[in-house]
Amino acid sequence: MIQLFSSILDSLRLLLTPLRDLILAVVPMEWIASLPAITLVVFSLIAVVVGLRFNPLGLSFIGVILATLEMLIFDPSVYGTSFGGLFVRGAFADFFIYIILMVAVLVLMSATIYGGSEGTYNFLLLMSFAGAIWVVMATDLVALFIAWELMSTPTYVLAALGKHKGAVDGAVKYFVMGLLSTMLMVFGISLVYGVTGETSLAQLASTVGTVYVAPLGEAAFPLTLAMILFVIAFGFKIGIFPGWMWVPDTYATADGSVVAYLAGATKKTGISALVRILMVGFILAKVGEGLPVWSMMIVVVSILTMIIGNVLALAQRDIMRMFAYSSIAMMGYLFIGVAAATQLGAAAAMFHAFTHALMKTGAFILIWAMSLKLAKSITYDDLAGLSKRAPAIAAMLSLLMLALAGMPLTAGFWSKLILFQSAVEVGMWWLAFIGLLNSVFSLGYYLRVLRYCYMVEPIDSSQLRLARVPLLAVIFCVVAVIALFILPGAVLDYAFEAAAALLGL
């Protein structure tokens, strides 16, 4: 699979050599790796100006596509570092950047039905995309912090711009908890700096190796505290225990495109940041052989997150809220892979991040388009008899639900399978079993969607038609989910390569 893609990539690079030479002539070498993010920043500023008179959405599309092209034509092994090595491209960062760019396109497609015509809306979205790209590229804690703020701040505003009357409430909750988590992050960084005198993750790793030797010295305790703080701070954005409370409120009230972005992309940046910190910075945080000290902590977080997500999702009537809780549960599964702390585990987590981005972005956009059409929040009753009112939409929604439930014919099957396998690899078969039980439990609400779509008679039997462009985004997600079932290798190979690069194998 990799061979096929790399030969396509090579011919693309050959084709675009003039463009590359042009860029190389104009842009300083130092900036090349960060160029996709810089492009997005530039286009976000253009969007504000253009948005005063015209609809800037087309320009935003061009910006995102240009950023993707820049990703493709510059080989990270040659043009990998920028800003003095603060932001670095590599197999690991690229994997997540492509997720972000993919979600970005889908979100802009969904924004055609609401908000996309505003200059500010485009400005905030693009600025946040740029921040997200920098977050996954950051290899230094301070750089990470700045990029994190650049990504988060626009989303606080975006969440408040929703149509729902509770949007501001949801956004405030998101904002307050976001501030709290940022503070904890700064505290964690200062602890790390205080103990080691380093903020670069690579150098931190070697210091950690000298601190965690039996018997544990005093320096180990602040470092462990910093680790806990990082899990809480980044976990807030990912929506895992203990920082999950804002997720349902914000997801249920914010505008659907923003929710798709939050669930599809910003969650993934949190994962990449946390995985990078834990698996690069703190991988040696262990005494003797075995798993690092943070592994057990992640296990606890993962189990609690799965259970909270699944139990509360079962109790919801509102589909958006149900999806929000299901996202929480999904992140719980993902952290099983992180807890394993092996190449298989990291690759499984990354593959799950990719498939989750596809499944949830598609699902959120679909429900958002429906909710705009019907001018209300969608509950199960609105889905009744959907198979008669709109057969194609019902089929796509059901496929996405089956994907989330991890059934075959969808990529969700592989991502769950590999995650659970990674837990068994390090001897935590009980964790895999808990995950599987949760997965069975989650059928309770996924099957309910199927039941309403197909087995309940509709209240209103008129045909339901949704806007074209968002539907196109959903179709892309569904097709990709099925294609990745048949050939998971297309993404899995890259996930393994990225995991190997991350762990320095």
Next chain:
Amino acid sequence: MQLDFAVNFIDALGINPLFLLIVLPLVGAVLAAIVRGRGARIIALLVTGFELLYSIILALAMDPAAQVDANGGVFGWGFEMGRLGVGESAPVLQILLGVDGLSIVMAILSNLVVFIAALSSNHINKEQGSYYALFLLLETGLLGVFLSFDLISFFVFWELVLIPMFFIIGQWGEEGCEHAAVKFFIYTHLGSAAMLVGFFALFFLGGNTFNMVVLKGLSLAPLVQIGFALAVFMGAGVKLPVWPLHNWLPWAHVKAPTPGSVILAGILLKMGGYTFIRLGLWLVPAAMARLAIPFALLAIFTCIYAAFTALAQTDLKSMVAYTSINHMAWVLLGVAVAAGAIGSPEFAGVASFAIMGAVFMMFSHGTIISVMFIMAGQLKYAAGTREIPDVKGLMAGAPRMSMVLILASFAAFGLPGFSGFIAEALVLFGSVRIYIWASLIALGVFLTVGYLLWTLNRIVFSDPVEERPVTEAPWSDLIAPILMMLPVLLLGFWPDLILDYIEPIVNVILGVVP
């Protein structure tokens, strides 16, 4: 039994036969979904009919004695979906199909049952397009389970079966079917979850491979084997079903539409039995040997328990559902006693009876119970109800239907001359020699004869009542059950048709060199 014309036919098509078997229903499913209406029914009948013929031809073209190797054997077909790592040495996630004597017997059974079920779907008038599409998707899943020789491939198809079945039960079933569909899905998924953990454990402890043939060749530690066997018990035990994992079955069978019940009882339960043999006896014989006595006890208890429960049912369909549980316990008993005899050469002969009896039971039960379910469904049209006490004088009002019902009931309780008798006799011969107390299961036979005859007495041979008229079923409704009775009678007289295919693999399991 390699017939030239069959070999030539397979060669002439030029496509890998197993690939064709799996993919043709998928193509048919897409076509049926596009065409809709009556056209979908015709496509489904053509595809399932061809599949049945083709699997029989494949059986005639293959050598039953040939065992599957790591690449799937003579007709093997593999498709690599991805790798768990970078490089050539990384373990693969793949679909790996192969065929041996046991697989082909089960494949023929599933094609037969699906064909008959499609034939008996003539009362389905709602959304035929998606109905037949799901039907064909189901056929792919079933065949995949029986032909897979890789644990991941096996699991993919195993789970795939759930999706179409869920919709068939839930969308075309009777009142209350949504609940039954959800229950069916969650119950079986729970069993598969436990089984999956077992697969992973075997993967890591058994040399990083999911390939069943390679895993079989390794000599694994006994504790690993036992853990795996227990995990398989959870997965297969729910499907079979074994007490106390059987609770989903009466719900799903009763609420499903008639063709759905036919498939559920006729072939879905056999997935459990097949798994016990393939992943239990065949893959980890040593573990099964240690678990033989508990499994045998469970089987006997399940058989008698289900027979008593069936006795108390008033709905004919639900009675037939419990008869299924009752009969599938024989399969587990055959497997368990044969496992108990592994390692003692003096019992090899009778042990091979037990396994062959188990497989034969699956085939014969698959055919007989399909007829019973179709007749139970027919009763609803003929008498307006399926409640046994409410139907009177079927013989007087509907002689054709009565004949089929009587024959099927006789076959079900194992009258000599029908295939059910051979199956029960083989299992019983095997069990009493190995565990004398296993003959207790004969109590189950006794009860089954009792309640089936009692039922016939009440609905068929009772005096007609004016207020409850019975109408005769049209021939078009009786084609499917009558066709299905043919293999029952044929195998009753010529059991070697199937036993010849199973014998080589039974010898492999028992370590007997023929």
